[in-house]
Amino acid sequence: MAHIASTSSIETSELPSPIDPIEEEDSPVTTPLDDPPKEKRRQRLLRGIQRISSSPSLAQIGRARSSSSPYGNRGSLSCVSLAAAGPSSGQYASGNFSSGHPSVPGSPNAECLGFEAIETRLATRRVVYASTTCLPTTASLPADIVATKPRSGTIRKPPYDFWVNMPDEIRVHIFSYLRPKELVRISRVSKDFYKFCFDGQLWTRFDATEFYTQIPAESLAKIIVSAGPFVKDLNIRGCLQIEHYKRAEVVVKACKNLINATLEGCRNFQKSTLHSLIRNNDKLANLNLTSMSAVTNTTCKIISQHCPQLESLNVSWCKHMDARGVRTVVRACPKLKDLRAGEIKGFNNLDVAEAIFETNNLERLVLSGCMELDDDALKTMIHGADPEVDILTDRPVVPPRKLRHLDLSRCSQLTDQGVKALGHFVPELEGLQLSGCTSLTDAALEPVLATTPRLTHLELEDLSELTNEVLSEHLAKAPCAPKLEHLSISYCEKLGDTGVLPIIKKCVSLRSVDMDNTRIGDLVLTEAAAMVRSRAARTSTRSSRPRIGLKLVVYDCQMVTWTGIREILSWNAEIRQPSSNTPTYPTEIIGLKCFYGWQQTVEQHTQRVLRGDFAAAGRLERKWADYMQAVEEAGASGAGLRRRRRRAREAQLLHADEEEGGAGAAGRRRARTMATSCSVM
Known part of the structure; x- marks a missing residue:
């Protein structure tokens, strides 16, 4: 009886008769006359429910219906488990569906219900993990690999934060690849980014010439103050934001380890502020004070006293000093190699000249515009x-x-x-x-x-x-x-x-x-083309692009004609076809600046050559030559003057089309009237 009760469900096609042979031995025989009619209706209802619930579940897992043996190793899947509920249940209470035995392993847990009357509703089986119970029998994965739903109260391990656990030295090195403008922008991402973006190690070289027009004065001063002790190369050329004496004083107090300082164009710098900057930085090696009105001979004296490592000094266009200040610096700075004092007065002083002679360390001397030098x-x-x-x-x-x-x-x-x-x-x-x-x-x-x-x-x-x-x-x-x-x-x-x-x-x-x-004249242009042709190697690679190796400026030269200009253009686009049948292309061309009326054609030709379009360049050169020849013929007097002028106008229009459009060029071409006016100009 226990073996029979272990089955979980019964298919409709294999449902036993009301009086089972096994049940006859242990229970009294019940005749059909004693069976009430409502009991038959209950059996038909149960069979219908079993037919609806069992068949679709079996079809879903791809198994045959359990018609061969209802008592196999695995019970058939079912959504309802029946149990006896009292004396009216008859054979079900003492037969296969005994409520005292649980379901067999592998079958879903079902809730056993008793039936008091035909109106009693049957409860459906509660499925906990339907996807798991419907799977065929296979080897299970280890418990640490199977993804299970976290239980309430379970603390999951947080993901590994790579950025937080990175050493600070590596993070600073990553930020060092950003430019100053980019550092200021990404400093808004977070407080952590802000701390590293304004780390002094990233601002050892502060060059504000690229972004000083796009940053407020307060922000610029704040950057210099925060990075001041680390700044070694300071370039605030043209920074009008910090010309106010209060902002300049803040910058001067912060920067005390400068090696290179460029203050060119800071005309409103006060003398006291500039002198404080020089006194606080005794390691200065390069100092650019071009066009600063605060520079005087006293400034040069302070430089000579506090900057013994000075190697380069630029005081050009400083109107409030003279050559005597230069003499003071030259005698006190034995490492000075670069002196630029353009348009400084007093260089006819022989004491200054003798000081320059005695040092004999200068490698660059710029005295341009010194009108008094004799x-x-x-x-x-x-x-x-x-x-x-x-x-x-x-x-x-x-x-x-x-x-x-x-x-x-x-x-x-x-x-x-x-x-x-x-x-x-x-x-x-x-x-x-x-x-x-x-x-x-x-x-x-x-x-x-x-x-x-x-x-x-x-x-x-x-x-x-x-x-x-x-x-x-x-x-x-x-x-x-x-x-x-x-x-x-x-x-x-x-x-x-x-x-x-x-x-x-x-x-x-x-x-x-x-x-x-x-x-x-034209002979010089021809010789220049021959010189570049002889020194420049040619290449057989079609995809290579030439470069400008020689720049010639020949405008306003009356002896230069369009014939010499054409010689340059022709050589620039020359493709040689030697006996080996492998064409060679130039690697070096001549950049030409000539008359205004011809310059547009020359520039168009040069651009086509530089991008490797030699065919279009050669076509432009030929049409321009035809146009120039027609213009010269039209200027000659005699018979056929009207015909020659018409040919000149036609050649001009063709040349204008080629100059503007070119091979494969897109866009609208220039108007004819504009082409005519430009050629006349």
Whole structure:
């Protein structure tokens, strides 16, 4: 009986008869006459409920109905479990559905109900985890892997906070990759970010030139104050926000470890504030005080007393000081190598010149615009006050200067006698600027060019007395010719092809040549194209892009025609087809600045070459040449004048279309009237 009671459900097709054979042995036989009618109705109701509840559940788990054996190892699934509820239940109370035995393992727990009458409602089975009970029998996963629903009161382990557990040194290093403007922005994210964004280690170099116009004065001062003890490189060039004396004093009190300080353009800085800044920073190595009205000779004296490590000083355009302040700094700062004192008065003082001579540590000396500098002062800076003269060479016996860059532009009182003193005494010279010294002639440059083998930059602008001989016989044959990179001879009206052609041939390292308002012609442009062609390697890679290797400035040169300009354009877009059938492309081209009426075409051509569109560049060059030729023909008098002018107008329109549109260009082209007006201009 216990074995029979262990079954959990009975399928409708296998439902036993009201009188079971097993039940006959233990219980009295009941005839159909004694069975009340309502008992039959109850049995039919129960069978219907079993049919509805059992079959869909079996179909869902993909199993066959339990018609073969109702007493197998696993009971069939059912939603209702029946139990006897009293004497009226008959055979169910003592048969298979005994209420004294629980369901078999693997079947859902069911609530056993008794039935008092036909109107009694049957309770449905309560399923705790339906998805689990409907699964087929398989090996279960370990308990620590199975995701279970957390019980009430269970404390879950919080996720690992990678940022909080990171060392502070690594976090500061991550923030160091951000620019100052970005640091200020992300400081609003959280208090933690705010603390690290204003950490002094991130502000060792404070350059406000990029964002000073977009930050309030209070915020700018706050940043400098919070990072003041760590700031070593301070650049507040043009920061008008902190020009107020109170804000400037706050900045000065905070910064005490400066090495590089740039205060250029802070014109409203008070003298006391500037002096406090200099006194508090005895490690200053580079100091830029350009255009500061607070700078005086007293400021220079304070610099000499508190900045023994000074290496670079810029006091250009400081109107309230003179050369005596420079002398104080030069004598007290033995490490000074870079001195810039443009447009400072009093450089005709021989004591100042002798102080510069005695130090002999200067590598860069900028005296541009010092109108009072004369020949005696310059000779004293190079030779000394009373040097010993060698009777064989007739040169002073003094050690050579260490100057590498010398700027004497716009020193109008200098003549040949003063500039000659540079010869044989500046062997390390790399840059020489003499623009605006209108009194100089060829004699002033001959000894200098012959004794400066490292010269790379030479500016001789507006020296109207120079002739072609100084270029062809001295500069072209000088030891510095192969290394010369920049040459400026603009407004030297006597220079022409005779002097410039040897320079273009010999100076193969040239990167820029300014020749505007001279007498050069198309031969110079042709020679420049040949020089770049010979020194620049070509490539067979179609995707490579050329670069501008030589810049020529030839506007307002009356001898330059469109033929020379076309030579440059043609070479820039040249694609060679050698015998190997592999085309080669240029890697270096010439950037040209010519007449205003031609410059737009030249720029369009250069842009197409730089982006690798050689076909469009060549097409533009050909149409421009046709247009220029038609214009020249139209200007000639005689028969066919009207026909030539019509051809010139047609060529002009075609050239304007190509110049504006190009191959594959999108957008609306320029109007015809504008094209005509621009060409006329």
